[in-house]
Amino acid sequence: MPRTKQRTPELKDRLVSAALGLLAEEGAAGLTARSIAARAETSAPALYELFGDKSGVVRQLYFEGFRLLSADLVARAETDDPVADLWALATAYRHFVRANRDLADVMFSRPFTDFSPGPDELAATSSVRIVIVGRVRRCIEAGRLRGDETDVAHVFVAMIQGMAFAEAAGRLGTSTESVERRWRLAIGTLLNGFGAQRGEASTA
Numbered sequence: 001m002p003r004t005k006q007r008t009p010e011l012k013d014r015l016v017s018a019a020l021g022l023l024a025e026e027g028a029a030g031l032t033a034r035s036i037a038a039r040a041e042t043s044a045p046a047l048y049e050l051f052g053d054k055s056g057v058v059r060q061l062y063f064e065g066f067r068l069l070s071a072d073l074v075a076r077a078e079t080d081d082p083v084a085d086l087w088a089l090a091t092a093y094r095h096f097v098r099a100n101r102d103l104a105d106v107m108f109s110r111p112f113t114d115f116s117p118g119p120d121e122l123a124a125t126s127s128v129r130i131v132i133v134g135r136v137r138r139c140i141e142a143g144r145l146r147g148d149e150t151d152v153a154h155v156f157v158a159m160i161q162g163m164a165f166a167e168a169a170g171r172l173g174t175s176t177e178s179v180e181r182r183w184r185l186a187i188g189t190l191l192n193g194f195g196a197q198r199g200e201a202s203t204a
Contacts, residue, residue: 028102083145163182163183
């Protein structure tokens with residue numbers, strides 16, 4: 001009787017899911033090959049066979065993070081107000097980082113010394129970039145923003161990431177009101193600087 005195949009796509013998915021759970025619960029320090037395998041109810045050799053080593057699992061987490069973020073951004077449907085749509089993207093991006101703090105670290109801060117994104121990994125960010133650049137382009141075409149769409153998109157994302165990580169670390173204030181006020185100030189100032197009208201929608 002042939003031996004049952006153990007290294008299946010289902011097991012691979014289970015290992016990635018286990019790694020996501022450990023990352024959320026214990027942070028980067030809790031993510032080891034043995035802990036991932038134990039959570040997935042398999043063996044470390046099975047993980048090595050499927051991913052090579054722990055960095056292979058981290059690589060999959062990187063891909064999964066951008067897939068989830070892209071899905072969150074795409075879910076924000078376009079309206080007839082392109083600047084309000086850009087505020088909506090800022091909200092979605094902010095909430096993603098807040099809800100997935102350690103996964104966002106893997107994506108943007110790279111806490112694992114044995115993993116450094118290469119060309120394939122960096123290409124995974126394109127779906128997020130396409131959405132954001134597209135929404136910025138609509139604002140420029142509508143005369144609501146000025147500048148190069150790629151430059152504006154880079155500055156927009158850099159500001160959101162910085163604010164989101166500051167919020168996650170408790171550096172934006174001690175009350176919900178003060179945190180929300182500073183988010184409105186940051187995004188409003190940025191968009192006003194690129195030519196948007198004052199008084200746009202809140203990120204709350």
